[in-house]
Amino acid sequence: MTPVIALVGRPNVGKSTIFNQMTHSRDALVADLPGLTRDRKYGEGHYEGRKFIVIDTGGLTGDEVGLDAEMARHSMQAVDEADIVLFIVDGRAGLTAGDQMIADHLRRTGKKAHLVVNKTDGQDPDIATADFYSLGFESTFQTAAAHNRGIKSMLEVLLPEP
Numbered sequence: 797m798t799p800v801i802a803l804v805g806r807p808n809v810g811k812s813t814i815f816n817q818m819t820h821s822r823d824a825l826v827a828d829l830p831g832l833t834r835d836r837k838y839g840e841g842h843y844e845g846r847k848f849i850v851i852d853t854g855g856l857t858g859d860e861v862g863l864d865a866e867m868a869r870h871s872m873q874a875v876d877e878a879d880i881v882l883f884i885v886d887g888r889a890g891l892t893a894g895d896q897m898i899a900d901h902l903r904r905t906g907k908k909a910h911l912v913v914n915k916t917d918g919q920d921p922d923i924a925t926a927d928f929y930s931l932g933f934e935s936t937f938q939t940a941a942a943h944n945r946g947i948k949s950m951l952e953v954l955l956p957e958p
């Protein structure tokens with residue numbers, strides 16, 4: 797069975813950039829405008845002969861009303877559909893209340909999620925990551941998706957050898 801990876805997190809943390817790196821496409825809209833990817837977007841990726849499906853989502857703000865509610869619904873559907881849930885956070889912005897609410901939300905689904913601290917470029921990745929320790933994730937990855945750093949080593953851990 798092809799593993800399905802869901803990318804969830806606040807708008808603007810770099811989910812679509814990670815999606816594009818994983819699928820080698822420029823399909824997912826990457827923009828400074830938060831919340832641009834409003835529904836789910838599916839892509840196929842390959843790593844060392846291992847195929848996977850990745851789902852990009854519009855993002856959760858933690859304060860889900862109106863359009864946010866619609867994005868949240870898609871995000872949680874993506875979590876449902878996934879074998880592997882990646883919770884992406886912004887290593888530049890540091891921990892926000894929205895991140896905390898999403899972490900609570902994910903915990904309630906009972907599905908194990910991995911924390912991905914993105915935008916670690918231009919700073920000490922371990923210091924950037926330390927800000928998120930309080931969320932209590934056992935499994936943490938560090939990426940700089942805009943520079944294609946950390947994505948392959950993350951897939952190496954996430955995708956079992958065939």
Ligand code: GDP
Nearest residue numbers: 807808809810811812813826827915940941942
């Ligand atoms: P999304 O809303 O979570 O899908 O975020 P996007 O992928 O659209 O990225 C939002 C912004 O962050 C864009 O301007 C990206 O170029 C930028 N970005 C994404 N990843 C990184 C990164 O690793 N480092 C830096 N410095 N910027 C990034």
Ligand code: MG
Nearest residue numbers: 811812825833
């Ligand atoms: Mg996006």
